[in-house]
Amino acid sequence: MVQGTTSKEAHNESLTVRDERTGKTYTIPIVENSIPATAFKKIVAPSKKGEREENETERGLRVLDKGFLNTAVIRSQITYIxxxxxxxxxxxxxxxxxxxxxxxxxxxxxxxxxxxxxxxxxxxxxxxxxxxxxxxxxxxxxxxxxxxxxxxxxxxxxxxxxxxxxxxxxxxxxxxxxxxxxxxxxxxxxxxxxxxxxxxxxxxxxxxxxxxxxxxxxxxxxxxxxxxxxxxxxxxxxxxxxxxxxxxxxxxxxxxxxxxxxxxxxxxxxxxxxxxxxxxxxxxxxxxxxxxxxxxxxxxANEAVIRMLISIGPPDNVPRFLEQVKKKERVLSGFGHRVYKTSDPRSFIVRKTADEVFALTGTDPLLQTAMRLHDEAMKDDYFVSRKLAPNVDFWSGLIYRAMGFPMDFFPVLFAVxxxxxxxxxxxxxxLQEGGVKIWRPRQIYVGPEKRDFVPIEERKDEGKQPRERPTEVYHSGQSKRYYLAEYTGKAKL
Structure with missing residues (x-):
């Protein structure tokens, strides 16, 4: 059994896992609606015949979460979303x-x-x-x-x-x-x-x-x-x-x-x-x-929004652009968010701020394109069903542009x-209780199994994909002349 209690109350705050490989049942405590990933290390099974040793089956289960989609790494009191x-x-x-x-x-x-x-x-x-x-x-x-x-x-x-x-x-x-x-x-x-x-x-x-x-x-x-x-x-x-x-x-x-x-x-x-x-x-x-x-x-991202609006051009081009987005031919920047599945609460505040700035600086020609893009996307089932609402980057870039900042300075205005x-x-x-532990994620190794070293003269070209060999760079101008010259110690290509 994994750490836990046998009381009915405690049992209600736990997760029961049955490992069909072994028939064993494990009880994992649920604390603050979370489970400790290390508890799965207790769920072990014997390696199957012919199984890769790199799977480390006898050392317990690992939790695979590409890109931290649902992994909490720290208890925090700072920001709630x-x-x-x-x-x-x-x-x-x-x-x-x-x-x-x-x-x-x-x-x-x-x-x-x-x-x-x-x-x-x-x-x-x-x-x-x-x-x-x-x-x-x-x-x-x-x-x-x-x-x-x-x-x-x-x-x-x-x-x-x-x-x-x-x-x-x-x-x-x-x-x-x-x-x-x-x-x-x-x-x-x-x-x-x-x-x-x-x-x-x-x-x-x-x-x-x-x-x-x-x-x-x-x-x-x-x-x-x-x-x-x-x-x-x-x-x-x-x-x-x-x-x-x-x-x-x-x-x-x-x-x-x-x-x-x-x-x-x-x-x-x-x-x-x-x-x-x-x-x-x-x-x-x-x-x-x-x-x-x-x-x-x-x-x-906010810089990408401005570049997108410039590429769209006049407001009348918006419908065609959105059709290209649906066909995966163009990228829609400033909509949607990794966390927010409805509207980004910051976008409403930024929109009000934008109105105050534009009243001073004058209307940005891109604003009309942005407004048309906003309105068209918000009534299109394709974007609504995918919960692609404007985020803070959609409006902030327009404000920075109106204030006279160059586009490549936008990320600085985010970083500061x-x-x-x-x-x-x-x-x-x-200052957390228990001190600081160095962050060291696990991996799932899927590379080659153990193999012996082969001398260079005996090797075969095993690279089947372009990514498995270095890309040759085309040299011109001074570099071309340099490689054509002769000098002591020149490497053989």
Whole structure:
């Protein structure tokens, strides 16, 4: 029997499994509507004759879950999502209430520390974050080393990783692996200081990545502005006296930051925790999360929406585009979500914010195409039956475009606010009961069984598919001349 009790009450909170291979019955406890995956290791059976030894049948069952479709890897108190009902809450508070009444920095505090702050606590938190927004002068050389046309996410990811090299006291490899897990006042103080630094410098580094493209000198973070106000100032200030960003754009960006602050265990957050489970410094963990968010299936989705709308063209082209989507000839970006099976609750808030921005900036020509796409898709059974409703990316890209941000900067505007969520989950894991265990998933090995090494002269070409052999690269220009030249030690192709 697997761990459990024999009482009727306890039996009702369990799962009974009968292994037809052996006839044995196992009782697995259900706690918080979940079952421990390790319980299945107790379900063993003898190997069948001729069975692959790599199946490890006698060592217990493994749980196969490609892409974490239904696997919980941590107990969390931070963000709750109900995809069926379209619910998103930060620490129990509905996102709709926070978007109207709170700010990004206040939500960052809420996510990290668990409750909305009192005014004295929030003043301390905000002052520390803004104080730590200034970058070391030497870091300017790192940013300047990138080409003017480098993708800003490549720059930002590199900058987060490099940032850790400035703070030896923040590195568990140097200061001891219990640096962040002890939970003592001294340990918490060190942890909080890194949180202030990462939140404060995120906007500064993003602005520096932006100004590289413009060929402009970097701007020292100003005093007295809001978090998003300081961000806009650092991107756009050209030396004018008394410069202040437009308050409507400042507020709109703050709302978008708030909505993007956290979204439970998405790909980038999971990457942060996977990396952080090795007890690496938080700068390296955040850099890994930034790299994960870079992908078009994650942080690049709002950029993909704009490229899609541009490719569609005028609103009259929408019906033809949707027919192509149904035939799998085109990709519909900005609709549907891995978690939400109804409407994304953030999309309604973003839509209202979009109206406020467009009233200031003027209507984007793509808006009419977007509206037609929205209306046509929402009355088409093909998309309705598949629960493909607009998500937050559908509208946020239009807002960023209206505000004058280049498309490849959109993922940066996703990454900067998500730092708060990453840090909240990282901090929770560091302080969890029982300590931190390094994340090490299992695999189902389906490769070749044991085989002997064959000398190269005796080998046969066994690659039957293109993926089983290296691709030959066509060389032209300088490379072609180089390979045609003769020199000592030239390799034989």
């Amino acid at each position: 109900d995809g069926e009902a379209g619910i998103l809450r930060y620490r129990g508070i509905p996102i709709e209430q926070l978007a109207v009444n709170s700010s990004y920095l206040e939500c960052a505090y809420l996510l990290i520390y668990g409750n909305l702050p009192t005014r004295p606590h929030f003043n301390t938190f905000k002052a520390e974050v803004m104080h730590h927004s200034i970058m070391h002068h030497d870091s300017e050389e790192l940013f300047a080393s990138f080409r003017y046309d480098s993708h800003p996410m490549a720059i930002l990811t590199s900058a987060f990783a490099a940032l850790g090299s400035y703070y030896a006291e923040a590195n568990p490899s140097l200061a001891g692996q219990g640096l962040y897990t002890r939970g003592t006042p001294e340990s918490l103080a060190i942890m909080d200081k890194q949180i202030y630094r990462l939140l404060g410098k995120a906007t500064t580094m993003a602005a520096m990545a932006y100004r590289i493209r413009q060929g402009r000198a970097f701007v020292t973070p100003p005093v007295g502005l809001s978090y998003t106000g300081s961000f806009l100032y650092q991107m756009d200030h050209l030396g004018e006296e008394g410069y202040k960003p437009n308050p409507i754009l400042e507020k709109a960006l703050d709302v978008l930051f708030l909505l993007h602050a956290d979204h439970e265990l998405n790909a980038s957050c999971t990457t942060v925790l996977q990396t952080g489970s090795s007890l690496v410094d938080p700068y390296s963990a955040v850099a890994a999360g930034c790299a994960s968010l870079y992908g078009p299936l994650h942080g690049g 606010p998500r730092v708060a969520g990453w840090l909240a989950h990282w901090r929770q894991m560091m």
